[in-house]
Amino acid sequence: MELKLLEYVHENLPKGFTPYYLYSMIVDSQEVGRIVLRVGSDEEHYYDGHIGYTVFEEFRGHNYAYQGCLLLKEMIHFDHLIITCDPHHFISQKIIKKLGCQYIETKAIPQHLRKFYQSDEIEKMIYLWQ
Secondary structure (H helix, E strand, O other): OEEEEEEEEOOOOOOOOOOEEEEEEEEOOEEEEEEEEEOOOOOOOOOOOOEEEEEOHHHOOOOHHHHHHHHHHHHHOOOOEEEEEOOOOHHHHHHHHHOOOEEEEEEEOOHHHHHHOOOOOOEEEEEEEO
16 A cells, blocks of 8 residues: 555635645555545644544455554654544544554534534544554
């Protein structure tokens, strides 16, 4: 697998958004998913996390999100990052645990931030990845 930078988004962002890098996850010359790295403090990304990923449905079940996170870690050499997931998203929980992240807490998304989330997203499990 390789990560290919698609874009660095840093201009004309909505209020409250921080810059981010968007990468394509490539396996055998085919895009299998995307991974995003959000730039900013732990406080700014406490509910959405510094990393977000999606694997396209037809490519799921091959540990691509896990592999993509490891490649991203090699590329950016971070001290730590916040990773979050919904409590009912068991696949993400499995990936996060496999990465060796430390569980911090499950916390309700504050009302003033809910406009940035899907209507069924009301709380997040918050992890620290060192």
